[in-house]
Amino acid sequence: MEEIKIQGARIHNLKNINLTIPKRKLVVITGISGSGKSSLAFDILFEEGKNQYLRSIGILAGLDNEDRFDRIEGIGPTVAVRQNTIRQSNPRSTVGTKTGILNQLALIYASDGKSLGEQNKHHSPGVFLYTTVEGMCISCQGRGSYYDINLEQLIPDKTTTLLEVYESLRVTAGFLKLLKKKYGMYFKTPFGELPEEISGEVIYGTYDNGKQSYCIERILRNAYEKGEDVEEVYTKTICSVCQGERIGEEAREVFFGEKQIGELGQMTLSGLFYFLGEIAEEELSQFGKNIVKNMKKKLNHLIEFRLGHLTLYREMASLSGGEVQRIFLHLHLASRLDSLIYIFDEPMAGLHPSEKKSMIKAVKELRDIGNTVIVVEHDKEMIQHGDHIIEIGPKAGVEGGTVVYQGDYKGYEKADTPLSQYLFGKCTMSEQKARMDTFDRADCLILEHVNTHYLKDLTVAFPLHAMVGIAGLSGSGKSSLIEETLLKRLASSRKYGYAIGIAGIERISGFAKISQEPIGRSANSTPVSYIGIWDKIRELFAEQPEAKMKDMSAANFSFNSKGACKDCGGSGYERIFLTSNFSVDKRCQMCHGKRFNEESISVDYKGKTITDVLAMSITEASFFFADISSIAKPLCVLEQMGMGYLTLGQPSSSLSGGEAQRVKIAKELGRKRKGNMLYVLDEPTTGLSMYDTALLLKLLDQLVDSGNSVIVIEHNVEVLKNCDYIIELGPEGGDKGGEIIAKGTPQMLRVNPNSKTGRYLV
Incomplete structure (x- = not known):
């Protein structure tokens, strides 16, 4: 079967679409954000590919398609990676373990390593792996670092009770309820007077099947990983025994090329490739020669994918979505499997314009070995190389969900669709009026002597009351400069009242980081709960006469509380686990996915039940609640940002990074700030089409025109063209x-021979 045929696809906003997708081709699915392209790629193609395979081997034979489509033919085994997939947080999962390079290095050290003693002792490969009991540093358990809790800082007063400690850590009401069941009898006890076994458990928790219970260490670690300012009481410390090398004493006594394996683990992939190239062949055994040859081939492949700036010990949880996908792509190309269907979610995300050719080459190679490659993408270059292009639209939400074009690139140029107009120049971004030709150093934030990671003692001036772009190749130091230095120094100065290594802080009233971190990881979190109007909607239902007659409160209109369906607990589905980390969802047979019990659904407001309201789009809801300003105003801001297609009940975990970021911008715009704020954004165009990018730029301009300052880390040339000033890092990664290789207005970078970005700003 040379084609995938879909009839009557109707999940989410898809309107009974029919499609024929050619196999063994590079297929690009594009469309405005919220048009339905992800519903087609992931909720139809990937889910059905997975479910058909499970049914074919006799698992979940009774699982139906839940009315998602009429018929699908030609689907096969499907593999997918999404941008918003929650990556594993295990600190032992690193680039080295994921790619297998660390295991190969361990084999080299076991066969060709040289000990300090006169006699070379034979070691097993496990001795050189921090993932094994025999190889890990016992002090840090193979993590290379550990977190110290400063209890004196956390509990400065001897009379501070356990309850007061939990309250100072802002433990949520739900968790506090659970903790009360376990430690309630100690809540009023001064922390210093707790029994030793209880205080140890409260601080470090207990472990059940490797899972840590809810404890102070876990609370602080979660806050630290979210970027919250907890460094005063919780700091990451490099292990003093292994110095971050993760391995035990026995392995640290063995050298290869005068380096320990832990030293190679901390090298960049580019540096490791160069190091292996310097090893003379005559120094290696035949086995060693073969391993080095294989490693160099693998490293070169990863470097071609623009991953050379990563180290083997870089934790997978810390990688961007684009980096994860490029590692995933490398692994599947190395496996040489064919006849699969691969689905990628914006693999061009996080790539500098000069780095895109290698990604296009890689997905074509995956196609050429006999696979079907489906890419959900907005990038013009990727679309240009597609064998078959599908645009879903014409707009978002209820105005989307239809196929507005399918065919080749040549035919796409003649199509009159919302995105093709931008792609082929029929519709252009509005040109930003120049706010500055030069900048006044007296109106700047200045970072002094920055040496974070690979930054080379930089002093950097950021013009204020402007939009400043931070550009550069992957790994060139953009996040080190902004996230790891600027934001941390700003946070420290706010906390301690004085600035170290930063000048001009008195010129801003405050700062806010608007990241792409999820605004909620569970299905119970929604954009409307994040912006603070969900409680108001529930209270509105509780005020209705029928609700008052039944003595119902706002809790009866929450699927997290009294209003939840008893069978599914308010989730709307039954989750069936096939293995510990692989599951499928089946719609709840009691509430049919509505999430609420019958009593909660019996009450209406203006003829709409609480489930009807959750099913409304933001656009619909802004009209429905037009007479209630506190609800309608935040919804209108979201609509202005092009997010009117989202439904009120959409899980926050389903949002792309770009969508989550725009919800955060909407929340900021809705706040009554005193002006002169500094807003910092990291790649806000991830997940956005050119149409949506134009809307985003209007909002950022609105922030600047209101007297604020914006710093944006970005690769998107349309955003960089609209910046008032650009700081470019480089020349390469890692x-x-x-170094700062160029700075100035976009016009100045265009003529700067050192700039690797300027040539794309025409």
């Missing part, structure tokens, strides 16, 4: 980066 240890070959960390």
